[in-house]
Amino acid sequence: MSTHDxxxxxxxxxxxxxxxxxxxxxxxxxxxxxxERTEWSYLPGPRPxxxxxxxxxxxxxxxxxxxxxxxxxxxxxxxxxxxxxxxVRRRLVTGVDEIDGDxxxxxxxxxxxxxxxxxxxxxxxxLAVHITVVGDSIAVTPSFLGAEPAMVLxxxxxxxxxxxxEELGRALLADLGPRLRSxxxxxxxxxxxxxxxxDPVADLDRISRGLSYADMxxxxxxxxxxxxxxxxxxxxxWYGETCWQHALDAGLDRVTFSWxxxxxxxxxxxxxxxxPTFLLEYDNTQDEANxxxxxxxxxxxxWGVDLLARHYADQH
Numbered sequence: 001m002s003t004h005d006x007x008x009x010x011x012x013x014x015x016x017x018x019x020x021x022x023x024x025x026x027x028x029x030x031x032x033x034x035x036e037r038t039e040w041s042y043l044p045g046p047r048p049x050x051x052x053x054x055x056x057x058x059x060x061x062x063x064x065x066x067x068x069x070x071x072x073x074x075x076x077x078x079x080x081x082x083x084x085x086x087x088v089r090r091r092l093v094t095g096v097d098e099i100d101g102d103x104x105x106x107x108x109x110x111x112x113x114x115x116x117x118x119x120x121x122x123x124x125x126x127l128a129v130h131i132t133v134v135g136d137s138i139a140v141t142p143s144f145l146g147a148e149p150a151m152v153l154x155x156x157x158x159x160x161x162x163x164x165x166e167e168l169g170r171a172l173l174a175d176l177g178p179r180l181r182s183x184x185x186x187x188x189x190x191x192x193x194x195x196x197x198x199d200p201v202a203d204l205d206r207i208s209r210g211l212s213y214a215d216m217x218x219x220x221x222x223x224x225x226x227x228x229x230x231x232x233x234x235x236x237x238w239y240g241e242t243c244w245q246h247a248l249d250a251g252l253d254r255v256t257f258s259w260x261x262x263x264x265x266x267x268x269x270x271x272x273x274x275x276p277t278f279l280l281e282y283d284n285t286q287d288e289a290n291x292x293x294x295x296x297x298x299x300x301x302x303w304g305v306d307l308l309a310r311h312y313a314d315q316h
Contacts, residue, residue: 003136005069005236005238006133006136006137006138007136008069009066009069009070009131009133009138010112010113010133012062012065012066012069013066013108013112013120014112014113015062016028016059016062016063016066016106016108017029017108017112019056019058019059019062020050020059024050024054024055024059027049027050027054028049028050028106028107028108029107029108029109030048030107030108030109031109031110032109032110032111032116032117032118032119034109036048036107037109037119037121037303038200038303039200040121040123040128040130040142040144040198040200041123041128041198042123042125042126042127042128042144042146042198042293043125043198044125045125046103046105047105047107047123047124048105048107049105049106049107049121049123050105050106050107051101051102051103051104051105051106051124052064052083052101052102052103052104052106053100053101053102053103054101063106063122064080066106066120067079067080067122067129068080069236070120070122070129070131070140070235070236071129071234071235071236072233072234072235072236072237072239072240073237074233074234075233075234075235078145078162078163078234079122079127079129079145079234081162082126082127082145082146082147082162083102083104083124083127085126085147085148085149085152085160085162086102086103086124086125086126086148087099087102088149088152088155088157088160089148089149091155092149092152092154092155102124103124103125104122104123104124104127105122105123105124106120106121106122107120107121107123108120109121112133117132117133117134117304117307117308117311118132118133119131119132119133119303119304125146125148126144126145126146126147126148126293127144127145127146128142128143128144128198129143130142130143130303132303132304132307132308133304134304134307134308134310134311135307135311137304137307138239138304138307139298139301139302139303139304139305139306139307140234140235140236140239140298141296141297141298141301141302141303142198142202142295142296142297142302142303143231143234143235143295143296143297144198144293144294144295144296145163145234145294145295146163146291146292146293146294147161147162147163147291147292148286148287148290148291148292149287149290149291150162150163150166150284150289150290150291150292151290153290162292163292163294165227165230165231165282165292165294166269166282166284166292168223168226168227168230169227169259169271169282170263171223172220172223172224172227172257173185173259173263173271174263175217175219175220175223176211176216176220177217180211180215180216180217180220183210183211183215184210184211184257184258184259185210185258185259185260186208186209186210186258186259186260187208187260187261188260188261189260189261189268190260190261190262190268190269190270190283190284190285191260191270191283191285192268192283192285192286193283193285193286193293194270194281194282194283194293194294194295195207195272195281196279196281196295196297200302200303201302202279202297202299202302204274204279204299207258207272207274207279207281208258208260208272209256209258209274210256210257210258210259210272211256211257211258212253212254212255212256213252213253213254213255213256213257214253214254216257221252224255224257224273225252227273227280228244228247228255228273228275228278228280229244231278231280231294231296232244232296234296243277243278243298246277247275247276247277247278250275250276250277251276252275254275254276255273255274255275255276256273256274256275257271257272257273258271258272258274259271261285265289266288266289266290267289268284268285268289269284269285269289270282270283270284270285276299277298277299277300278296278297278298278299279295279296279297279299280294280295280296280297281293281294281295281297282294
């Protein structure tokens with residue numbers, strides 16, 4: 001665990017809040033105990049909080065620097081790419097070259113400078129980053145990234161592709177022999193969205209388990225490990241390594257991979273990787289299979305519930 005990185009994040013949040021006037025600060029903050037903290041969406045539409053479009057240039061820079069800290073080096077590139085891709089989508093839909101600002105809402109819960117737990121988030125279309133801070137520990141899930149279009153098919157950015165998680169899923173499915181493949185494919189039709197949706201608590205009963213890591217060949221195991229770590233790269237590097245160690249400690253043999261829908265490009269498909277400590281879902285079915293939703297849930301510590309339980313137990 002990196003105490004320095006957590007303190008750096010705390011200072012980044014305080015700098016962001018200090019840059020705001022009274023009205024903007026009121027929009028950007030809420031009590032830690034607010035029910036809104038665990039209410040989220042990855043669909044278009046307004047959210048509680050302060051949107052980028054209503055910030056000054058300097059405030060936007062501070063907000064995006066905070067996003068970078070919450071996502072880590074690799075994850076930040078993708079998260080910023082989601083914002084850029086939303087601009088592309090809006091231009092394609094409206095036919096207007098100049099759009100009127102980015103609609104991603106920043107919200108801070110609690111007091112980052114105090115001893116009690118606090119949190120911050122960024123929510124908007126196809127981007128949901130949730131960071132909970134308890135002492136010198138953090139939790140980074142639910143973590144949602146989406147892409148519409150998954151690949152830009154026209155205009156000056158034709159060929160742009162943001163999320164390549166599909167390729168590792170496809171490679172894993174292709175690596176399986178007929179018998180193991182028949183176990184991994186749990187449905188001929190893909191669901192129209194990730195099955196855990198934006199529920200505050202991920203319902204694992206919705207998930208088809210498919211093929212276990214224990215039953216895979218060595219090459220398939222390697223591909224599955226690479227796929228899991230791709231999602232963990234959405235967090236600061238030290239945190240992703242911690243999540244990977246937790247997965248190892250809980251036992252990779254208990255991790256499963258399932259696929260639903262077609263294995264042909266351009267047709268709807270879905271996959272899920274589920275383990276004792278995490279859940280990953282990827283869905284590409286909408287808009288002629290050119291519209292991605294992907295989510296990482298920590299089945300023990302979404303919203304920092306495990307950290308909070310220990311914190312409150314220690315207090316009493």
